[in-house]
Amino acid sequence: xxxxxxxxxxxxxxxxxxxxxxxxxxxxxxxxxxxxxxxxxxxxxxxxxxxxxxxxxxxxxxxxxxxxxxxxxxxxxxxxxxxxxxxxxxxxxxxxxxxxxxxxxxxxxxxxxxxxxxxxxxxxxxxxxxxxxxxxxxxxxxxxxxxxxxxxxxxxxxxxxxxxxxxxxxxxxxxxxxxxxxxxxxxxxxxxxxxxxxxxxxxxxxxxxxxxxxxxxxxxxxxxxxxxxxxxxxxxxxxxxxxxxxxxxxxxxxxxxxxxxxxxxxxxxxxxxxxxxxxx
Numbered sequence: 137x138x139x140x141x142x143x144x145x146x147x148x149x150x151x152x153x154x155x156x157x158x159x160x161x162x163x164x165x166x167x168x169x170x171x172x173x174x175x176x177x178x179x180x181x182x183x184x185x186x187x188x189x190x191x192x193x194x195x196x197x198x199x200x201x202x203x204x205x206x207x208x209x210x211x212x213x214x215x216x217x218x219x220x221x222x223x224x225x226x227x228x229x230x231x232x233x234x235x236x237x238x239x240x241x242x243x244x245x246x247x248x249x250x251x252x253x254x255x256x257x258x259x260x261x262x263x264x265x266x267x268x269x270x271x272x273x274x275x276x277x278x279x280x281x282x283x284x285x286x287x288x289x290x291x292x293x294x295x296x297x298x299x300x301x302x303x304x305x306x307x308x309x310x311x312x313x314x315x316x317x318x319x320x321x322x323x324x325x326x327x328x329x330x331x332x333x334x335x336x337x338x339x340x341x342x343x344x345x346x347x348x349x350x351x352x353x354x355x356x357x358x359x360x361x362x363x364x365x366x367x368x369x370x371x372x373x374x375x376x377x378x379x380x381x382x383x384x385x386x387x388x389x390x391x392x393x394x395x396x397x398x399x400x401x402x403x404x405x406x407x408x409x410x411x412x413x414x415x416x
Contacts, residue, residue, distance in 0.1 A: 138257055141179040142172050171363030178366065183258055188243065190258045191236040199370035202233060205377040209335060210241045212381065217292045219327055220299040221400050222337040223316050227306045227362045228253055229369065230339055234299055235262045237376050246291055247299040248284060248323075264288055264298075285326055292330045299337075300327065302397065306362065309348035315405070319397040328387065328396065336379035336400065338407035344368055377407045 147163050148154045154162055167173040182193040195202065220238060224230050231247050239245040239262055246262050254265025266284035292298050302319035327334060342348065343365045351358040382403065390396035 137183050138179075141176050141255060142167075147172075170360055171367070174367045175363050179256065179258075186258045187261045188236065188239045190256075191232045191239075191262075194232060195236055198367065199372075200229070200233070201371070201373045202237060203373055203375045204237050205375060207237065207241070207376075207378055209378050209381060210238065213297070213333065215295060217295050217330075217332045218297045218381065219292070219330060219332055219334045220297070220337050221302055221319075221327070221334055221404060222299065223307060223339055223404055224301040224303045224305065225307045225314060225339055225341050226343055226369075227365055229366050230301060231263075231299075232259075233339060233374060233376060234337060235259070238297065238299065242297050244296040245299065246296065247301075248288055264291065285322075288326060289330065292332055298330075302327075302400065307342070309342070309351045314342040314348065316401065318394075319401050321393055321397070324393050324397045324400070327400075328393070331384050331387075333381040333383055334387065334400065335381050336404040336407060338375075338377045338379070338404050340375040340377070340408070341372065379403055379407050 144160075144163050144167075147166055148159060153159070154166075167176075178194060178198065181197055182190050185193050220234065222230065222234055226233075231249050231253055235245065235247060246264050248264050248266060250266065253259070254263055256263070264284055264287045288298055300323050302323045303316035304320045304323065305317060307314045307316050347358060347361045347365055350361055382400070387396070390399060
């Protein structure tokens, strides 16, 4: 267990200016502007627990209300491998929400996550990390991704369930709606290769109006706001709706990988109904 999730020293190591005369002041500003100080506080409050206990405690302490629907489909695959695919409306909190619901029934459930979530050591039993942003080299980043894919396949072939956010990034805001970008080919190929049933999961809701507004200015500015979005969901009801399993036979009908992605994405968004008024 880490004493702190993101330390001052780690941030100082990013650039020489952060180790100079005004380094301490700049580091404090970075923590405040990006919301890393808030995330450290959230981690500190729940770090005495691990796995499902950690995510449940974290979400409860943040006052985030999860409402699973049709969760019973998971009972069809006791002691069997399956894959979940989900939309990505919030960001970092999405993986924590899905794990809290699915791992409550299947403790061996893991999710492929990015480098940021993979830093949370108290959840390592539920994460398979991929780091496409290695600071060492492109070769190191590729090696990290290949290692993550190998882990995913080994996990599935061992009879365990695995979760993906195929968009690979937070949903994009439009004038009247928020929706995932095109689901990414590498993840879709991995899903096809696994040859196990796929369960779509729809997560209701969107991030704050400020986050969405910043996205219209520039996606980089919006990203700076993302960690703050972990802490502003108190009292919000987030519906986590499970769809019917998609069999291997049904998946095999799609030879074109892009068409396969559109099919899975459509199945996921078909779960968005008026019975789940989670948009805020």
